[in-house]
Amino acid sequence: MIDLLEFLRNTSYPGRGIVVGKDTVYYFIMGRSENSRNRIFVKTEDGIRTEAFDASKMKDPSLIIYHPVREVEEALIVTNGDQTDTIVEEGDFRCALMEREYEPDDPNFTPRISAILYDDSSFELSILKKKDGHCLREFFCYEDCPEGKGYFLSTYKGDGSPLPSFEGEPLEVSLPSPEEVWKALNEDNKVSLYSNVKGEVKLFNKHLGD
DSSP: OBOHHHHHHTOSOOOEEEEEESSEEEEEEEOSSHHHHSEEEEEETTEEEEEESSGGGOOOOTTTOSOSEEEETTEEEEESSTHHHHHHHHSOHHHHHTTOOSOOOTTTOOOEEEEEEETTSOEEEEEEEEETTEEEEEEEEEOSOOTTEEEEEESBSSOOSSOOBOOSSOEEEEOOOHHHHHHHSOTTTEEEEEEEETTEEEEEEGGGTO
8 A cells, every 4th residue: 555645745746636535535636837726626515616716817717617526415526627517417427437538638638537435435436548549438446445545546647748647546545634635745736635534524725825
Protein backbone atom coordinates (compact mmCIF):
# COMPACT_ATOMS: atom_id res chain seq x y z
CA MET A 1 0.00 0.00 0.00
CA ILE A 2 1.33 3.43 -0.98
CA ASP A 3 1.61 6.28 1.52
CA LEU A 4 -0.75 8.83 -0.06
CA LEU A 5 0.96 11.80 1.59
CA GLU A 6 4.39 10.80 0.35
CA PHE A 7 3.02 10.17 -3.13
CA LEU A 8 1.37 13.61 -3.29
CA ARG A 9 4.45 15.39 -1.94
CA ASN A 10 6.57 13.77 -4.67
CA THR A 11 4.12 14.35 -7.54
CA SER A 12 3.97 18.01 -8.47
CA TYR A 13 1.10 17.70 -10.92
CA PRO A 14 -1.25 14.68 -10.88
CA GLY A 15 -3.96 17.03 -12.19
CA ARG A 16 -7.28 16.02 -10.70
CA GLY A 17 -7.51 13.09 -8.32
CA ILE A 18 -10.08 10.85 -6.66
CA VAL A 19 -9.53 8.69 -3.58
CA VAL A 20 -12.28 6.31 -2.45
CA GLY A 21 -12.39 4.01 0.56
CA LYS A 22 -15.07 2.27 2.58
CA ASP A 23 -16.35 5.48 4.15
CA THR A 24 -13.99 8.09 2.70
CA VAL A 25 -13.94 10.14 -0.49
CA TYR A 26 -11.40 12.78 -1.50
CA TYR A 27 -11.47 14.80 -4.71
CA PHE A 28 -8.90 17.47 -5.51
CA ILE A 29 -8.20 19.76 -8.43
CA MET A 30 -4.91 21.34 -9.41
CA GLY A 31 -4.08 23.86 -12.09
CA ARG A 32 -1.17 25.22 -14.10
CA SER A 33 -2.95 27.93 -16.12
CA GLU A 34 -4.56 31.06 -14.66
CA ASN A 35 -7.95 29.85 -15.89
CA SER A 36 -7.62 26.48 -14.13
CA ARG A 37 -6.35 28.05 -10.92
CA ASN A 38 -9.16 30.61 -10.81
CA ARG A 39 -11.61 28.22 -9.11
CA ILE A 40 -13.15 27.32 -5.79
CA PHE A 41 -15.45 24.54 -4.56
CA VAL A 42 -18.86 25.60 -3.24
CA LYS A 43 -21.60 23.47 -1.70
CA THR A 44 -24.85 22.76 -3.53
CA GLU A 45 -28.04 21.01 -2.41
CA ASP A 46 -26.78 17.62 -3.55
CA GLY A 47 -23.00 18.00 -3.50
CA ILE A 48 -20.55 20.63 -4.75
CA ARG A 49 -19.73 22.55 -7.88
CA THR A 50 -16.76 24.55 -9.14
CA GLU A 51 -17.07 28.30 -9.51
CA ALA A 52 -14.77 31.06 -10.71
CA PHE A 53 -13.10 32.84 -7.82
CA ASP A 54 -12.77 35.98 -9.95
CA ALA A 55 -15.46 35.99 -12.65
CA SER A 56 -13.68 38.77 -14.57
CA LYS A 57 -10.71 36.44 -15.21
CA MET A 58 -12.73 33.46 -16.45
CA LYS A 59 -11.89 32.66 -20.07
CA ASP A 60 -13.37 29.32 -21.10
CA PRO A 61 -15.65 27.62 -18.53
CA SER A 62 -16.44 24.56 -20.69
CA LEU A 63 -14.07 22.07 -19.04
CA ILE A 64 -13.51 23.65 -15.63
CA ILE A 65 -16.99 24.56 -14.36
CA TYR A 66 -19.04 21.49 -13.41
CA HIS A 67 -20.48 19.45 -10.52
CA PRO A 68 -17.65 17.24 -9.19
CA VAL A 69 -19.86 15.65 -6.53
CA ARG A 70 -23.56 14.79 -6.52
CA GLU A 71 -25.55 12.58 -4.17
CA VAL A 72 -28.38 10.40 -5.43
CA GLU A 73 -30.70 8.15 -3.47
CA GLU A 74 -28.29 5.30 -2.81
CA ALA A 75 -24.91 6.56 -3.97
CA LEU A 76 -22.32 9.34 -4.03
CA ILE A 77 -20.94 10.25 -7.45
CA VAL A 78 -17.56 11.95 -7.91
CA THR A 79 -15.97 12.94 -11.22
CA ASN A 80 -13.64 15.45 -12.83
CA GLY A 81 -16.16 16.82 -15.31
CA ASP A 82 -19.74 17.19 -16.47
CA GLN A 83 -20.02 13.42 -16.75
CA THR A 84 -21.31 13.67 -13.15
CA ASP A 85 -24.56 14.96 -14.59
CA THR A 86 -24.60 12.27 -17.28
CA ILE A 87 -24.36 9.56 -14.59
CA VAL A 88 -27.16 11.14 -12.55
CA GLU A 89 -29.42 11.51 -15.58
CA GLU A 90 -28.71 8.01 -16.92
CA GLY A 91 -29.08 6.35 -13.54
CA ASP A 92 -26.39 3.77 -14.38
CA PHE A 93 -22.67 4.39 -13.84
CA ARG A 94 -21.33 2.22 -16.65
CA CYS A 95 -24.02 2.97 -19.21
CA ALA A 96 -23.52 6.69 -18.68
CA LEU A 97 -19.76 6.50 -19.14
CA MET A 98 -20.15 4.44 -22.31
CA GLU A 99 -21.72 7.60 -23.75
CA ARG A 100 -18.72 9.80 -22.88
CA GLU A 101 -15.01 9.91 -23.71
CA TYR A 102 -11.85 11.84 -22.80
CA GLU A 103 -11.83 15.63 -22.85
CA PRO A 104 -11.17 17.34 -26.21
CA ASP A 105 -8.28 19.46 -24.91
CA ASP A 106 -5.62 18.71 -27.53
CA PRO A 107 -2.73 17.91 -26.98
CA ASN A 108 -3.39 16.58 -23.45
CA PHE A 109 -6.73 14.85 -24.10
CA THR A 110 -7.34 14.82 -20.36
CA PRO A 111 -8.88 11.55 -19.13
CA ARG A 112 -12.28 11.61 -17.50
CA ILE A 113 -12.05 9.98 -14.07
CA SER A 114 -15.17 8.98 -12.16
CA ALA A 115 -16.22 7.12 -9.03
CA ILE A 116 -19.43 5.96 -7.41
CA LEU A 117 -19.71 4.90 -3.76
CA TYR A 118 -22.80 2.86 -2.88
CA ASP A 119 -24.64 2.67 0.45
CA ASP A 120 -23.23 -0.82 1.10
CA SER A 121 -19.67 0.66 0.94
CA SER A 122 -18.85 -1.03 -2.37
CA PHE A 123 -17.60 1.32 -5.06
CA GLU A 124 -16.47 1.61 -8.66
CA LEU A 125 -13.80 3.71 -10.33
CA SER A 126 -13.47 4.50 -14.02
CA ILE A 127 -11.08 6.23 -16.39
CA LEU A 128 -11.80 7.17 -20.00
CA LYS A 129 -8.64 8.06 -21.88
CA LYS A 130 -7.22 8.35 -25.37
CA LYS A 131 -5.06 5.44 -26.48
CA ASP A 132 -3.95 4.60 -30.01
CA GLY A 133 -6.43 7.10 -31.41
CA HIS A 134 -9.43 5.58 -29.63
CA CYS A 135 -11.20 5.95 -26.30
CA LEU A 136 -10.16 3.30 -23.79
CA ARG A 137 -12.80 2.84 -21.07
CA GLU A 138 -11.62 1.07 -17.91
CA PHE A 139 -13.77 0.12 -14.92
CA PHE A 140 -12.67 -1.16 -11.51
CA CYS A 141 -15.03 -2.57 -8.87
CA TYR A 142 -14.31 -2.98 -5.17
CA GLU A 143 -16.14 -4.74 -2.33
CA ASP A 144 -15.29 -5.23 1.35
CA CYS A 145 -12.54 -2.63 1.32
CA PRO A 146 -10.83 -2.69 4.74
CA GLU A 147 -10.69 0.33 7.03
CA GLY A 148 -7.75 2.60 6.38
CA LYS A 149 -7.29 1.65 2.73
CA GLY A 150 -8.35 3.63 -0.32
CA TYR A 151 -7.94 3.54 -4.08
CA PHE A 152 -6.48 6.49 -5.96
CA LEU A 153 -7.01 7.54 -9.56
CA SER A 154 -5.77 10.76 -11.19
CA THR A 155 -5.92 12.31 -14.62
CA TYR A 156 -2.14 12.39 -15.09
CA LYS A 157 0.77 10.32 -13.83
CA GLY A 158 2.89 13.44 -13.46
CA ASP A 159 3.89 16.70 -15.09
CA GLY A 160 4.95 16.95 -18.73
CA SER A 161 4.14 18.42 -22.12
CA PRO A 162 1.82 17.01 -23.22
CA LEU A 163 0.66 15.72 -19.86
CA PRO A 164 0.95 11.91 -19.61
CA SER A 165 -2.31 10.11 -18.77
CA PHE A 166 -2.62 7.92 -15.68
CA GLU A 167 -1.78 4.28 -16.43
CA GLY A 168 -2.66 0.97 -14.81
CA GLU A 169 -5.02 0.07 -11.98
CA PRO A 170 -5.98 2.57 -9.27
CA LEU A 171 -3.30 2.73 -6.60
CA GLU A 172 -3.86 1.22 -3.16
CA VAL A 173 -3.22 4.09 -0.75
CA SER A 174 -3.40 5.02 2.92
CA LEU A 175 -6.18 7.32 4.12
CA PRO A 176 -4.72 10.26 6.06
CA SER A 177 -6.84 13.13 7.37
CA PRO A 178 -8.29 15.77 5.00
CA GLU A 179 -5.99 18.39 6.51
CA GLU A 180 -2.94 16.22 5.83
CA VAL A 181 -4.00 15.61 2.23
CA TRP A 182 -4.51 19.33 1.62
CA LYS A 183 -1.10 20.16 3.09
CA ALA A 184 0.62 17.45 1.00
CA LEU A 185 -0.64 18.78 -2.34
CA ASN A 186 1.86 20.88 -4.28
CA GLU A 187 1.56 24.43 -2.98
CA ASP A 188 1.97 26.09 -6.39
CA ASN A 189 -0.53 23.92 -8.25
CA LYS A 190 -3.24 22.96 -5.74
CA VAL A 191 -6.61 24.67 -6.11
CA SER A 192 -9.33 22.90 -4.09
CA LEU A 193 -10.06 19.73 -2.11
CA TYR A 194 -13.35 18.04 -1.20
CA SER A 195 -13.39 15.49 1.60
CA ASN A 196 -16.19 13.29 2.86
CA VAL A 197 -15.17 11.12 5.82
CA LYS A 198 -18.01 9.14 7.39
CA GLY A 199 -20.47 11.71 6.11
CA GLU A 200 -18.59 14.77 7.36
CA VAL A 201 -17.91 17.07 4.40
CA LYS A 202 -15.08 19.61 4.35
CA LEU A 203 -14.01 21.96 1.56
CA PHE A 204 -10.53 23.45 1.17
CA ASN A 205 -9.93 26.35 -1.24
CA LYS A 206 -6.56 27.99 -1.78
CA HIS A 207 -8.17 31.26 -2.88
CA LEU A 208 -10.13 31.42 0.37
CA GLY A 209 -7.00 30.95 2.47
CA ASP A 210 -7.65 27.36 3.58
